[in-house]
Amino acid sequence: MPLWFGNQWNEKKEGPAYGTARVVDYLRALKHTPRAVTEPLIRKGCEYLEATQHADGGWGGTGQQSSIEETALAIKALASDGSKDVIERAMKWLTQKIDTDGDLAAAPIGLYFAELWYSERLYPLIFALDALEMQKTRIQN
Numbered sequence: 001m002p003l004w005f006g007n008q009w010n011e012k013k014e015g016p017a018y019g020t021a022r023v024v025d026y027l028r029a030l031k032h033t034p035r036a037v038t039e040p041l042i043r044k045g046c047e048y049l050e051a052t053q054h055a056d057g058g059w060g061g062t063g064q065q066s067s068i069e070e071t072a073l074a075i076k077a078l079a080s081d082g083s084k085d086v087i088e089r090a091m092k093w094l095t096q097k098i099d100t101d102g103d104l105a106a107a108p109i110g111l112y113f114a115e116l117w118y119s120e121r122l123y124p125l126i127f128a129l130d131a132l133e134m135q136k137t138r139i140q141n
Contacts, residue, residue, distance in 0.1 A: 009061060009108070015061040017049060017059040017070045018069070021070070021073035021074045025077055027041050028042060042081065046081045049086075050078070053089065057093030059071050068094065068123075069107055071093060075094065075131035075134065076130055078090075079134040080138070091131075098128055104124040104128075106121050107123075
């Protein structure tokens with residue numbers, strides 16, 4: 001578990017959905033690494049994300065409530081290879097959180113040094129728009 005992707009409300013301060021989603025995205029973007037190397041890792045990351053989706057359809061810190069940031073990153077990571085059902089449940093949670101609840105509260109998703117947690121007011125909006133754009137592109141293709 002990387003120190004910088006976590007959740008301050010989790011007993012062990014873990015939040016592996018964030019880090020896993022980012023790694024899947026980076027692996028997909030690698031241009032000079034053989035697909036035979038990256039594909040098994042991408043598949044394993046996607047399987048992990050699908051297995052850890054919360055009952056409400058989102059993702060959050062281990063054992064914690066779902067957040068816009070982690071859900072949006074998971075949707076983006078699963079856009080090419082994820083289960084249609086998993087993505088649809090996540091999109092439903094994300095759009096309800098934004099449209100119905102109007103809740104764009106930032107969640108603590110990162111750790112600096114020993115115990116200095118941070119959140120960014122714009123992350124929920126930025127991450128959500130990125131995930132929605134990925135889904136729009138997927139549907140159009």
